Amino acid sequence: MNKIAIIxxxxxxxxxxxxxxxxxxxxxxxxxxxxxxxxxxYNEKYNNIKFVYYxxxxxKKLVKEKIGTDITNVYKLCDYKPTYGFLFESYIxxxxxxxxxxxxxxxxxxxxxxxxxxxxxxxxxxxxGHLSIFKNTKEIRESFKxxxxxxxxxxxxxxxxxIFVFDETYDKNHKGINGVLxxxxxxxxxxxxxxxxxxxxxxxxxxxxxxxxxxxxxFYKDGKLYLKxxxxxxxxxxxxxxxxxxxxxxxxxxxLKDNFIIVPKGFYNIQNINKNMFYKNDLxxxxxxxxxxxxxxxxxxxxxxxxxxx
Numbered sequence: 001m002n003k004i005a006i007i008x009x010x011x012x013x014x015x016x017x018x019x020x021x022x023x024x025x026x027x028x029x030x031x032x033x034x035x036x037x038x039x040x041x042y043n044e045k046y047n048n049i050k051f052v053y054y055x056x057x058x059x060k061k062l063v064k065e066k067i068g069t070d071i072t073n074v075y076k077l078c079d080y081k082p083t084y085g086f087l088f089e090s091y092i093x094x095x096x097x098x099x100x101x102x103x104x105x106x107x108x109x110x111x112x113x114x115x116x117x118x119x120x121x122x123x124x125x126x127x128x129g130h131l132s133i134f135k136n137t138k139e140i141r142e143s144f145k146x147x148x149x150x151x152x153x154x155x156x157x158x159x160x161x162x163i164f165v166f167d168e169t170y171d172k173n174h175k176g177i178n179g180v181l182x183x184x185x186x187x188x189x190x191x192x193x194x195x196x197x198x199x200x201x202x203x204x205x206x207x208x209x210x211x212x213x214x215x216x217x218x219f220y221k222d223g224k225l226y227l228k229x230x231x232x233x234x235x236x237x238x239x240x241x242x243x244x245x246x247x248x249x250x251x252x253x254x255x256l257k258d259n260f261i262i263v264p265k266g267f268y269n270i271q272n273i274n275k276n277m278f279y280k281n282d283l284x285x286x287x288x289x290x291x292x293x294x295x296x297x298x299x300x301x302x303x304x305x306x307x308x309x310x
Contacts, residue, residue, distance in 0.1 A: 002032045005095040007084045009036040011056045011074050016249050023257040024107040025049055027223035069158040081129055081167040082177035085141035099133030104244045108225030113240045123186035127178045129167035130243045147180050162302035196227050196242040201288040203279035204264045218242050218262035230273040
């Protein structure tokens, strides 16, 4: 058994590149990954990935039984991520650390980032919802219960059908799990340039917190992941992972699962990079306007439901 367990409930249909994601998890064999899913057919493929058959109704029952709240839709799971250590504690009790992740990710060599020194000195490593790990103590597993904001508590957040981004919200009011932990005296480690979190409003790859460059791409080789620039052969930065948020149904045209490049149009064998691998029309204007409108509408309805500005 490893020291770290990472939990990921997932329902519906896996992303087109899921085999590459699973292979990158497999390379990080110091982690046990628990995938709670209604998708079958993967159980025997990976020693350190544990597929637990779960339907969304099973999650609803578990949430009701252990927390007493009602989860109404799969997307709402993002607000429940900080509760996973409590909800699924029977699976993780023998681990020193637990965490959660998304599956729209290719992972690099996480041992460089989840190293002994960092784990010993911080109670939480990384502060965003796509990948975070925590020390496995009862107090931290149940830390979400300490949330309070004005007259509201964690039950108000978890019962709402609207999204609060409770797994990562980190503004001046510290209204997410990060603020809760810091309020309890725990230290959180985060350096956002250690990973490539891609900006959702562009077709091409623009990692947040990096300089703006149209021709970023990723190079995966033997379990390590590098951020590169197509016009600058000297530029190479190893990263913990790439978050391919809203980069759906990328073409997978690589033969090897441990040696490939990731460009805006898909996954390919190692080859010379050319401009045809990038989009001419960079900004997803209409998609992004719709995305922003839906987010503002969610916030408006959420605030109206709670009777105050969140």
